[in-house]
Amino acid sequence: MSVFKIEGGHQLKGEIQAQGAKNEALQILCAVLLTPEKVVIDNIPDIVDVNKLIELLGKLGVKIENLGPNKMSFQADQVDLDYLYSDDFKELGKALRGSIMMVGPLLARFGKGYIPKPGGDKIGRRRLDTHFEGFLKLGATFRYNKEEYFYGVEADKLIGTDMLLEEASVTGTANILMASVLAEGITTIYNAACEPYLQQLCKMLNAMGANISGIGSNLLTIEGVEQLGGCEHRMLPDMIEIGSWIGLAAMTKSEITIKNVGWEHLGIIPNTFKRLGITIEKRGDDIYIPAHKDGYEIQSFIDGSILTIADAPWPGLTPDLLSVILVVATQARGEVLIHQKMFESRLFFVDKLIDMGAKIILCDPHRAVVIGHDFKSQLKATHMSSPDIRAGVSLLIAALSAKGTSVIQNIEQIDRGYERIDERLRAIGAHIERVDA
Ligand SMILES: CC(=O)N[C@H]1[C@@H](OP(=O)(O)OP(=O)(O)OC[C@H]2O[C@@H](n3ccc(=O)[nH]c3=O)[C@H](O)[C@@H]2O)O[C@H](CO)[C@@H](O)[C@@H]1O
Numbered sequence: 001m002s003v004f005k006i007e008g009g010h011q012l013k014g015e016i017q018a019q020g021a022k023n024e025a026l027q028i029l030c031a032v033l034l035t036p037e038k039v040v041i042d043n044i045p046d047i048v049d050v051n052k053l054i055e056l057l058g059k060l061g062v063k064i065e066n067l068g069p070n071k072m073s074f075q076a077d078q079v080d081l082d083y084l085y086s087d088d089f090k091e092l093g094k095a096l097r098g099s100i101m102m103v104g105p106l107l108a109r110f111g112k113g114y115i116p117k118p119g120g121d122k123i124g125r126r127r128l129d130t131h132f133e134g135f136l137k138l139g140a141t142f143r144y145n146k147e148e149y150f151y152g153v154e155a156d157k158l159i160g161t162d163m164l165l166e167e168a169s170v171t172g173t174a175n176i177l178m179a180s181v182l183a184e185g186i187t188t189i190y191n192a193a194c195e196p197y198l199q200q201l202c203k204m205l206n207a208m209g210a211n212i213s214g215i216g217s218n219l220l221t222i223e224g225v226e227q228l229g230g231c232e233h234r235m236l237p238d239m240i241e242i243g244s245w246i247g248l249a250a251m252t253k254s255e256i257t258i259k260n261v262g263w264e265h266l267g268i269i270p271n272t273f274k275r276l277g278i279t280i281e282k283r284g285d286d287i288y289i290p291a292h293k294d295g296y297e298i299q300s301f302i303d304g305s306i307l308t309i310a311d312a313p314w315p316g317l318t319p320d321l322l323s324v325i326l327v328v329a330t331q332a333r334g335e336v337l338i339h340q341k342m343f344e345s346r347l348f349f350v351d352k353l354i355d356m357g358a359k360i361i362l363c364d365p366h367r368a369v370v371i372g373h374d375f376k377s378q379l380k381a382t383h384m385s386s387p388d389i390r391a392g393v394s395l396l397i398a399a400l401s402a403k404g405t406s407v408i409q410n411i412e413q414i415d416r417g418y419e420r421i422d423e424r425l426r427a428i429g430a431h432i433e434r435v436d437a
């Protein structure tokens, strides 16, 4: 097993290109199961979770061709449904969160979809009720094997209906949407999640011949069609990675340009970093972050009270950036309350930051107050383990800004979502090595 060895305290400089979006990729790749025709996908991030899903598709019989860097074609014309009953599927299927989104397409096209309880980050309860309630509404039957943690849905035919989701679940909306595009009649999904990931999925499905309206809103209307065809699709840049690089630049006082970010899809993210006092310049489709030589100052609310940064379903702030925002605040001038509303175990990594000398009070599992050092005191290097993908990258950012050499274990968590992170960071001057432990 490898670890990252990081010598902190160096300024970085240069350009970094954002990879394709992980969470979009997981949806888009599942959608290839909806058609026997060829689907060409570009800007696929070369990361562990995505590669595992591609492996799963391959084992299901999907023909996969490499068409160049980050570009592949997929053809699901000979799907081997027997694979769904294999032990191999039970093992591989539970290795990532995104595999759950194979259920909707399989149910819609083949009348059955099975999946072991999916993995993903251990960041609190991650229920799947929204997914299965949606399938039930479309007419499917549901069974769950408690011993094996194995879920299954079956239906001879899906019938469109109106549904109001209990919560705007990202993967839940994608799953139900992919089932309903081939259902008979009209389906409406209200309280639908509408992240750019989902907008992209809707656009792709329409390019395949689906009839979805309301894209980008929380009310999707889907007129079912009998079959879908092939298409070409290009993934957006990963907004979570972009946010991570903004945080990295500020915290290491580095001048960094993030190339081709897809500004119009970043929502509230740039403004949230501006709230922390970080200067973000739009240069064409790039983000330019100057070196923050004099630090950065957290804004207060208009009435002078302490700023709160909280997550919310899109177009609110994605919960996946709160860990990065928290770590960046540890060197800001001022204080902020970080409120992680969605997940109850995502803030525990702050213990490590406190060990490194950060001033943080964990008020409860959802809220932490951060009092910034204004660079008057550097964080101290330490040994730490990456608990989840975003806490992992946040600890990595902390280590790059800290004094001395840190070691991060369990870096598979970071590799789940960040493509060749060590190599790309070295290219802009980071002192980071992947070493065998
Ligand atoms: C593979 C993938 O795409 N993963 C993302 C997806 O996970 P995922 O789709 O699993 O997450 P969900 O959107 O279903 O829900 C996330 C959590 O937020 C809670 N919740 C959700 C909606 C809501 O309106 N209120 C609410 O409290 C849920 O109960 C759950 O605890 O969306 C999450 C929320 O953006 C992200 O953190 C994950 O990176």
Ligand SMILES: C=C(OP(=O)(O)O)C(=O)O
Pocket: 022, 023, 049, 096, 097, 098, 119, 120, 121, 320, 389, 390, 417
């Ligand atoms: C929580 C995340 O991923 P997953 O849903 O795949 O665990 C994430 O990307 O931050």
